[in-house]
Amino acid sequence: MALVTFFVLVLLAFVGLHKIAPYAIISPYRVNEDLSPTDLGLESEVLTLSGVDDVPLKGYWVKSKQDTAKGIIISLHGIGSCKEHGLPLAKHLAEQGIETIVFDGRGHGESGGKYNTYGFYEKLDVSNIMDYIKARKPEAKVGIWGNSLGGAIALQALAIDQRIEFGVIESTFTDMRLIVHDYAKRLMGGISLRFASNYALWRASKIANFDPNKVKPIISVQSIKQPVLIAHGDADENISVEYGKQLFENLKSTDKELVIVEGGGHAGLFQQGGEAYAEKLWTFIARNLFD
16 A cells, blocks of 8 residues: 555656646746726837747837936836736836836736746847837837846846846846756755756746756856846845845946845835835936936
8 A cells, every 4th residue: 555655646746747847837827917007197008019939028118207208128027927017117217207118028918928938038029129119219228127037037138139228137046947946945845856846847948948058147147248236135035135146246247236135025125125225226227327
């Protein structure tokens, strides 16, 4: 009986690794919020942008609340999030005279695509969005702001597209293989099974047709020359603050800033950091958009 139980448990574990865990990595639950720019008093334009392989990306171009636009920021959400979660930030930016492109990443919200690849394809989606912006406003200064997964994508995009003039990066990771292992370890109550997380990631990569070994923001930062502000909470429960520090240390740019938010968790640094954090952000953005 004990032997039968053992084999049943092994079989269940294999099924979990082979059939469930890979999709948990690349297929986040889609969410949409019942919120529009109009609800926040914002003027906007509905967009359907085109990803690198013609995946439709649904979004908004949120307009400045001032007479003229001082620049544009591409806002990238985290995993399992959606464009609507970026609208409160877009409102803050609009009040400062900054326009914002918010959109659902591939495999998220109302956008197309079945799978999230953590930047492998998404960084190219961002370059396509840059093509769109520059076709409409060739002289506009454009920055990028990403949180968590969005931060990792932003770093990879900055490394390949010099048209993006600066980046604000919050709470992100250094290496896809490492962060998948970290999440798996936490789900297993602290038990480290690297072979299992590696197998699940290998399966995920075959399903979604991408190379996770090329999703390494820690490598991307080594070729980024644009100004970058990296922020991380020292109480981040999902992604270690040490990853933020490592990204900063390896960042090639000479115009860089590291902001550690004391007591800050994984999300909501803008709120958790208070006026001190907001002042650092606006100073950094103003220097790169307005000067």
